[in-house]
Amino acid sequence: MNNVLTAIQNEARRILQEGIVDVVVGFEAGTLQLKAQPFFMHKADDVDKLVWNGFCQNNLATYLTRLDKQQRIGIICRGCDSRAVRTLVMEHQYDREKLYLIGVPCTGIVDWRAVQRQTGEDILSAEEIGDEIVIATPQKKWKFSRAEMLHDSCKRCAHPNPVGVDITIGELLPEGDPQQAFTRTREFELKSAEDRYAYFQVEAERCIRCYACREACPMCYCSECFVDYTTPRWAESMITPSGTQAWHIIRAFHQAGRCVSCGACERACPMDIKMTYLTDKLNRDMLDLYGFDVGENDDKQPPFAAFSLDDRDRFVK
Amino acid sequence: METRLLKKSQLLSFIAGLMEQQAVFAPVKNGDFTQFQQINQADELDLESTHNTRYPPKALFQPQSEPLFEFRDGKFVSLLGEIQPRIIFGIRPCDVHALQLLDTVFNAEGAQDPYWLAKREKTTIITLGCEQPCSTCFCTSVGGSPFDRRGSDLLLTNMGDYFAFEVVTERGNALVQSMPVAADGQANDVKDMQTKAEASFPKAFDPTGIRDKLYQLFSSNYWKKMQESCLGCGVCTYLCPTCFCFDIVDEKQRNQRVRNWDTCMFRVYSQEASGHNPRPTKLERTRQRIMHKYAYWLDNINEIGCTGCGRCVRYCPVNLDIRWMIQTAQNWVEA
Amino acid sequence: MEHNQNLYEPIPMRIARVIQETNDGTLKSFELVFENPQDKDQFYSNYNVGQFCQLSIFGKGEAPFGIANAAWEGDFVRFTVQKMGSFTQAIHKMKAGDAIGMRGPLGNGFPVDEWHGKNLVIIGGGCAFSTLYALTKHVLHPPIRPQYNEMHVIYGARTSGMCIYKEDIASWYGRDDLKIYQAIDCPEDGWCYYTGFVPVVTKQIAPSPVNAVAVLCGPPAMVKYTLPVLTELGFAPDQIFTSLEKRMKCGVGKCGRCNIGPKYVCKHGPVFSLAELQELPEEL
Numbered sequence: 001m002n003n004v005l006t007a008i009q010n011e012a013r014r015i016l017q018e019g020i021v022d023v024v025v026g027f028e029a030g031t032l033q034l035k036a037q038p039f040f041m042h043k044a045d046d047v048d049k050l051v052w053n054g055f056c057q058n059n060l061a062t063y064l065t066r067l068d069k070q071q072r073i074g075i076i077c078r079g080c081d082s083r084a085v086r087t088l089v090m091e092h093q094y095d096r097e098k099l100y101l102i103g104v105p106c107t108g109i110v111d112w113r114a115v116q117r118q119t120g121e122d123i124l125s126a127e128e129i130g131d132e133i134v135i136a137t138p139q140k141k142w143k144f145s146r147a148e149m150l151h152d153s154c155k156r157c158a159h160p161n162p163v164g165v166d167i168t169i170g171e172l173l174p175e176g177d178p179q180q181a182f183t184r185t186r187e188f189e190l191k192s193a194e195d196r197y198a199y200f201q202v203e204a205e206r207c208i209r210c211y212a213c214r215e216a217c218p219m220c221y222c223s224e225c226f227v228d229y230t231t232p233r234w235a236e237s238m239i240t241p242s243g244t245q246a247w248h249i250i251r252a253f254h255q256a257g258r259c260v261s262c263g264a265c266e267r268a269c270p271m272d273i274k275m276t277y278l279t280d281k282l283n284r285d286m287l288d289l290y291g292f293d294v295g296e297n298d299d300k301q302p303p304f305a306a307f308s309l310d311d312r313d314r315f316v317k
Numbered sequence: 318m319e320t321r322l323l324k325k326s327q328l329l330s331f332i333a334g335l336m337e338q339q340a341v342f343a344p345v346k347n348g349d350f351t352q353f354q355q356i357n358q359a360d361e362l363d364l365e366s367t368h369n370t371r372y373p374p375k376a377l378f379q380p381q382s383e384p385l386f387e388f389r390d391g392k393f394v395s396l397l398g399e400i401q402p403r404i405i406f407g408i409r410p411c412d413v414h415a416l417q418l419l420d421t422v423f424n425a426e427g428a429q430d431p432y433w434l435a436k437r438e439k440t441t442i443i444t445l446g447c448e449q450p451c452s453t454c455f456c457t458s459v460g461g462s463p464f465d466r467r468g469s470d471l472l473l474t475n476m477g478d479y480f481a482f483e484v485v486t487e488r489g490n491a492l493v494q495s496m497p498v499a500a501d502g503q504a505n506d507v508k509d510m511q512t513k514a515e516a517s518f519p520k521a522f523d524p525t526g527i528r529d530k531l532y533q534l535f536s537s538n539y540w541k542k543m544q545e546s547c548l549g550c551g552v553c554t555y556l557c558p559t560c561f562c563f564d565i566v567d568e569k570q571r572n573q574r575v576r577n578w579d580t581c582m583f584r585v586y587s588q589e590a591s592g593h594n595p596r597p598t599k600l601e602r603t604r605q606r607i608m609h610k611y612a613y614w615l616d617n618i619n620e621i622g623c624t625g626c627g628r629c630v631r632y633c634p635v636n637l638d639i640r641w642m643i644q645t646a647q648n649w650v651e652a
Numbered sequence: 653m654e655h656n657q658n659l660y661e662p663i664p665m666r667i668a669r670v671i672q673e674t675n676d677g678t679l680k681s682f683e684l685v686f687e688n689p690q691d692k693d694q695f696y697s698n699y700n701v702g703q704f705c706q707l708s709i710f711g712k713g714e715a716p717f718g719i720a721n722a723a724w725e726g727d728f729v730r731f732t733v734q735k736m737g738s739f740t741q742a743i744h745k746m747k748a749g750d751a752i753g754m755r756g757p758l759g760n761g762f763p764v765d766e767w768h769g770k771n772l773v774i775i776g777g778g779c780a781f782s783t784l785y786a787l788t789k790h791v792l793h794p795p796i797r798p799q800y801n802e803m804h805v806i807y808g809a810r811t812s813g814m815c816i817y818k819e820d821i822a823s824w825y826g827r828d829d830l831k832i833y834q835a836i837d838c839p840e841d842g843w844c845y846y847t848g849f850v851p852v853v854t855k856q857i858a859p860s861p862v863n864a865v866a867v868l869c870g871p872p873a874m875v876k877y878t879l880p881v882l883t884e885l886g887f888a889p890d891q892i893f894t895s896l897e898k899r900m901k902c903g904v905g906k907c908g909r910c911n912i913g914p915k916y917v918c919k920h921g922p923v924f925s926l927a928e929l930q931e932l933p934e935e936l
Contacts, residue, residue: 385660386660386661388710388711391664391751392664393661393662393708393710395658395661422905422906428659428904428905428906428919429659430659430906431658431659535933535934536934561906561908562907562908562909563901563907563908564901564907565714565901565902566713567710567711567712567713569710569711574660574710576660579907579908579909581909586899586909587898587899587909588899589897589898589899590736590740590899591736593872595898595912595936596935601935608913608933609908609911612913612914613911613914614914616913616914
């Protein structure tokens, strides 16, 4: 990791010093254990604070739709981040010419909640050492297998390698079969409709409509989200099953063929709500019905963003 | 007022006794979560968690969604019903002091919010002081303390094999008449424990002069830096025990006019019908939130509008830490 | 029903009269009457020109509107509404006889008692003129007129068709207790008054700041460019007053939304002096 970090820093410094970009988006150390913060480097000196590790839990592509479109931006991308960038570029949200992507193959993001569930709250230090995560709490020292403590989405991830980047730093990792990302979806599908709905109800019940999931997601960038409409009223803003379930379902549909399964939504949620099971199902349908794997190349448009005359139309009788 | 004592082994029967008189709301564990809920059995109570609930107990007074009126036969009919007396047990001093701050908004002279007031009047507050901080606590940096009595009816200190119940109000006093009064020595032990605990709370920043400093920085680059990583979601404001902003909306399908929590972090919050938005970008909105808590509250009631509960620190999806923001403001030198 | 007990409960009102103010239909005045006499008494005992009300239509929510009449004009409450968003569109569809809710009077109103003996320079633009119209009508009331000195009213609209209160304003030209100056943006056949934007026209007219207060209401751009003109003419910040607009929900200083710094426009305002505004953060 250290060599990779140094190489990333060198590249980030280079593109700033040579004026290739105005800002580089990466991470710096967090103020809490097991966390890192998104970090914006405007000068070469800022790069000294750059970190790169398993605690970098945000999808940085989400900042692309928030920054001045005239700026030239460098972003450090993993597999999912780079696919999100690619999809955003395809949706004309940013000019690819103005981006410099530093790709880094990804060994997964550590789920801080999974760690805390084992150790309790008071974590004094957390380190990634080889395949392990070493934690110290006031009472004892803990060692966990890193692989077991990864976020769910990372455990299923088939695409750790960055795509469409300007430079790749670090060893490429074996790509998985896209279908493997949907193993959990298949298990879920086998349940009865009642069981599936019951699960959905329990998850959605905790929702406080803070929209952290929406803001953390790179693909949610509508200047007016459907939940803010009063005419027509798509979903009530009250905390009710009706309003909250509508929110989750409609957002999932808006992600079909666009979501990169990064799991940033679940990591952002303050109420630990599971949501990727919804978007994974829609993405699996995209794969099965349209042979579409999100972000696989620069040309293939997401199925719901484009049409061709020979599209399947079995729903038209 | 006196301090009374209760053996830990007798806690559950004490709670059961309270439950016979009134509804009791306490922290209840549900998976990874602790949440304030009405308990049906005394043993549902969870005081083991070393940190606070995620969802703030202000929801017990200002529910996240509260139907205000029903629209019936062309008239607005108030839905403020009769509030049953209730007890909140195990709430922390930071959250209790937050309720007092909110009182200055909802119970202001000449403009009293009846929905808030009705609940406040019927609630007894039994506070549990904190003998140790968690990594995100910073009450002592904002004028609070882990054994702050303000706003409580009774304040509990965990003394190991017993709880000390400090009586703060008559209402609290009425609940503990059957408990033995602490002897002087014991009362001193409690005081010592509290002093030690308070000393162990780390200082996150020095708030002296923060109001003036933030006003000075109003147009500076400080805000450009602070707002960079903010996602503009509502986690910090919704989990915050002192945030009170709300939206009023008509839900036609329910025939109700409802009040919902709102947040200054959303763009539409201040969006005007003409298209003009006084806070058009994340920068103005981030500035509003911080200045409200650490400057405007001070202007209005001379108190910081933050009680250091740490929820925003813990759950911010990008680890944008308000303690770091205030510290940075205090040290900021405009280039 | 004790409406004063619940801050959020609208008073039942009925629309008595709808007046088409402009030919293009975008501006209408609505005169509302009280269903309950005790609400009426309560309202007038608290009313101060410059205040506003939240009008309430179930299903469309509420929105703030300046009160456009003086208390002596009758037992009604007048509002002039510009068709803009979903609420104003809904109210524009309403007719005489329709029921509507109202909460008010809210806000601080103009500090008219502090202005006794002074010259009043009233400058308004567009439909923001409504509360200034109320102020003018208040002062023109014979028992009240002697409390003030000269009154100059400068009112600008985009076109002559967009002027509101046309008939009443036309009658002001014949009065000797006020001077009315009307302006429209661009020249028009048959227009014999001023032409030009309000800031420019104000500069032309050059009202004196001596023993005077200026009261300014209009669209943000108009206010922004007229303020420096007044300053140049010699008006001190505590001699200039304006009424601000903000998105509002509760209207009583609780929902938090309409703040500028520590002040709530609905509660500490909407009327502020320039001196007060200068102490507030720049967030209009």
